[in-house]
Amino acid sequence: MFQLTSPSCLKPASVWVYGYDAKWLGRSPVLLIHRDVTHKETLWWSVAKNESVAAVNQDLIALARSLNFQPPAGAVSDGKPGITVMIKSIFHLENCQRCLVHVERDLKRYLPLHSPLEATQSLRMVALTLIKINSKTERRVYLTAVKRWHRHYGSLLKTRSYPIPGSGVKRRWWYTHGNLRRAWRLMTKAPDSLFHFLDNSLVPKTNNSLEGINRHLKRRAGMSKGKQLSLMIWKLAFSRVKTNRQRKKLWDIWKQQLLP
DSSP states (O other): OTTTOOOGGGSTTOOOEEEEEEEESTTSOEEEEEEETTTTEEEEEEEESSOOHHHHHHHHHHHHHHTTTOOOSEEEEOOOHHHHHHHHHHHTOSOOEEOHHHHHHHHHHHSOTTOSOHHHHHHHHHHTTGGGOOSHHHHHHHHHHHHHHHHHHGGGGGOEEOOOTTSOOOOSOEETTHHHHHHHHHHHSSHHHHSHHHHOTTSOSSOHHHHHHHHHSOOOTTOOHHHHHHHHHHHHHHTSOOSHHHHHHHHHHHHHHHOO
């Protein structure tokens, strides 16, 4: 696509922020999408069997070369640890914002609304304030609430369950409140990545730019995965062209690649 139209992030003195997300078609394949969230332009996409670090790394290397090493001023992603490390390494960034929409979505799954456990209900109330944080003062209030919760209910995070003798269960033990632990780790691990947007005003706290793209790339009931994927790629490609001349050039490029 770079041979068709030059993205805004390549303009002299352009400041931009990189965003990454993935669009799944069932369990496989997955469409990996890389975007300039500042100028709302999709820069790169590829199809992979799964959202692996290797697949994303291959994309990032190709994208960095195409950008002529014009690095972004920041980045936001869905927060998968291996991919986050790769993004920071490729673009030489100290931090990468975790999309708080993704975080909130996971927290709601780990902390169900109608849980009978008081600790779960209490942590859910704190968790749902995360997306509303817009200042360092509100961050301090949130972190204080997290610490207060841990003083009251922290012992539950270490509670273990054991199999009944003779039940045939092979596991020796497990954490009784596994989802509560997962939510706690999500809310407390690498806090700098949760609140990077407060230190870098250019970086958004969510991946809404990509979430909008993903909603636009709707799956069609009854259509095969291959056709759905082709339709999504067409939509991504044509989102980059602005004029009839560019559309004709895009079609000419595809004809050269597809026709014998």
